[in-house]
Amino acid sequence: MQQTYNPDERMHIELFLAARQLPNLEFFSKSDPYLELYYSLAGQQEQFLGRTETADCNLDPNWEKTFDVEYWPDLTQMLRFQIFDQDRMGREFMGETQVTIKDILQYKNSLIQLQIKRYDKAAGSLICKAVLFKESNHSVQWQFCGINLKNMDGIFGKTDPFLKFYLFSEGVWCQIHQTEYIKDDLNPKWKEFEVSLQRLCFNDENKKFKIECLDRHEKGKNNQIVGSFETTIDEIFNKNVDSFQLIQPKGGSAGTIKILNKKRIYRANFDDYIKQGTKFNVIIGIDYSSNNGVPSFPDSLHTYIEKNNIYLKALNDIAKVVEIYDIKKLIALYGIGAEPHFSNYNCNSYQTLFPLTGDFQNPQVIGCQEAVNAYQSKLRDIVVKGDLQLEDFIKYVQTVAEHNAGKLIYTIAVIIGQEQITDLQVVQNLILSGQKLPYSLMYVGVGEDEFKDIKQINDLINQQNPPIRNNFTFYQYQKELPSSLLKKHLLNDLPKQVVSYHQ
Structure with missing residues (x-):
């Protein structure tokens, strides 16, 4: 079986966050804190990963929002946490702290307590628990109801119940799902939902997880525990147990939670399709349009000066990544x-598409080094000319993909080019119309442009209604990036795109 790079083998951590003894910035009540998370790799630009919900009037919040981050053991991954007080006038800075992912995982139970600083003064502490997950294609879909739940609201109301699900990880219960709450109902029926077995019990059918029933109070503040119980997938599916007594924190029954319907779900992943015989063919297109500059000039992206030639470096790095799929x-x-003048393919006019081998019947080279050699040997035989038009290349790729649709052959197509595409609207329409074909299209941007129009192609695809498959990836090439990172960035979406084609 062919050896491929499989990003599905990557590991993820999920971050569970809380804070203690935050400074109170309010006069007549308590602060309403929320947290923002920023992520960076050494030498890379910092990214904003998102924010938690606001914890009303709470200086010791346990935020329910969690964050998923891919973990790379060989890289320094920095996390920076900023906490703000949300008020009617906007927000006020409460403090910040930072840590590497590796440092969190090296602490006992992957649980770390960090000092928060506000303008160089102590401002409480941040508690961060990291849970390491691998990708999983096993999940369960089920629906729960409550029967005769204890009324927590006295004679003037009824319980507003909802459920929380907890994974037990290294001595800590970590919340991994929460249902909606149902107003004034002691016999509620919650909506059906799906959860991964990896997140629920690390794919261990005998590992206990916890379900907690709570009564929601106004704005979610000071919610009251009705009761809880622990169970396993083995108990539910193999022993067919579907009713559980809720036990109150101080003991005693608080009603029953019943599973109305349940089913296991297995979704084939990237590895499954490889094992079934899926093979890959690789096509790389190189932009020679005039916007790259004349190769005889040292500032050209195709310059004859080898050490300054960004296309040469990009082709070498990218070919090393994609060649492993064939x-x-x-x-x-x-x-x-461009205008090619090869011994076996000589044209006196602009060509939108031509093989670097000079032979349309035999456009392939063997491996990265031959690809680099072909680029270098033909560079002085090409007249850089005209605009960048991608229509013919994409149509060719789609024709190949359509021809191979019934043969378990998936096409990986890569364009290495600068920003200025003159037929962008045509390109967008082709990508949208070809989303059911067995291919992925990766645009690798070279140069210092912002590539705004190309980046928006993903937005265009994701805004389609009804939703459609997205088999397009944009990546801006960075020559200083380690090859391991390039591989991860460039091919991160490929497994999902292969799986989405088959589904």
């Missing part, structure tokens, strides 16, 4: 937009 390491190599 057991024979075959790469079809094309030029996009």
Whole structure:
């Protein structure tokens, strides 16, 4: 079986966050804190990963929002936490702290307490628990109801119940799901939902997880525990237990939780399709349009000066990544937009598409080094000319993909190019119309442009109604990036795109 890079083998951590003894910035009540999380790799630009919900009037919040981050053991991954007080006038800074993912995982139970600083003064502490997950294609879909729940609201109301689900990880219960709450109902029926077995019990059917029933109070503040119980997947599915007594914190029954319907779900993943015989063919297109500059000039992206040639470096790095998907390491190599003067393919006019081998019947080279050699040997035989038009390249790729649709062959197409595409609308329409074909299209941007229009292609795809499959990826090439990171960034979406084609 062919050896492929499989990003489904990557590990994720989920971060569970709380704070203690935060400074109170209010006069007549308590602060309403929320947290923002920022992430960065050494030498890379910091990214905003999101924010938690606001904890009303609470200086010791346990935030329910969690964060999922891919974990790379060989890299320094920095997390920066900022906490703000939300008020009617906006927000006020409460403090910040930072830590690496590796440092969290090295602490006992992957649980760390960090000092928060506000303008260089102590401002409480942040508690961060990291749970390490692997990708999983096993999940359960089920629906729960409550029967004769204890009324927590006295004679003037009824319980507003909801459920929380907890994973037990290294001595700590971590909340991994929460249902909606149902107003004034002692016999509620919650909506059906699906949860991964990896998140529920680390795929261990005998590992206990906890379900807690709570009574929701106004704005979610000071919610009251009705009762809880622990169970396992083995107990529910193999022993067919579907009713559980809720036990109050101080003992005694608080009603029954019943499973109305349940089913196991297995979704094939990237590995499954590889094992079923899926093979890959690789096509790389290189932009030779005039916007790259004349190669005889040192500032050209195609400059003859080898150490300054960004296309040469990008092709070398990218070919090394994608060649592993073909057991024979075959790469079809094309030029996009120029005037080729090869011994076996000589044109006196602008060509939107041409093989760097000079042979349309045999456009493939073997492996990264032959791809680099072909680029270098043909560079002085190409007249940089015209605009970047991608229509013919994408149509060619889609024709190949359509031809291979019934053969378990999936096409990986890569465009290495600058920003200025003159037929962008045509490109967008082609990508939208070809989303059911067995191929992925990766645009690798070279140069210092912002690539705003190309980045918006993903937004365009994701805004379609009804939703459609997204098989397009944009990546801006950075020559200083380690090859391991390039591999992860470039191919991060590929497994999902292969799986989504088959589903």
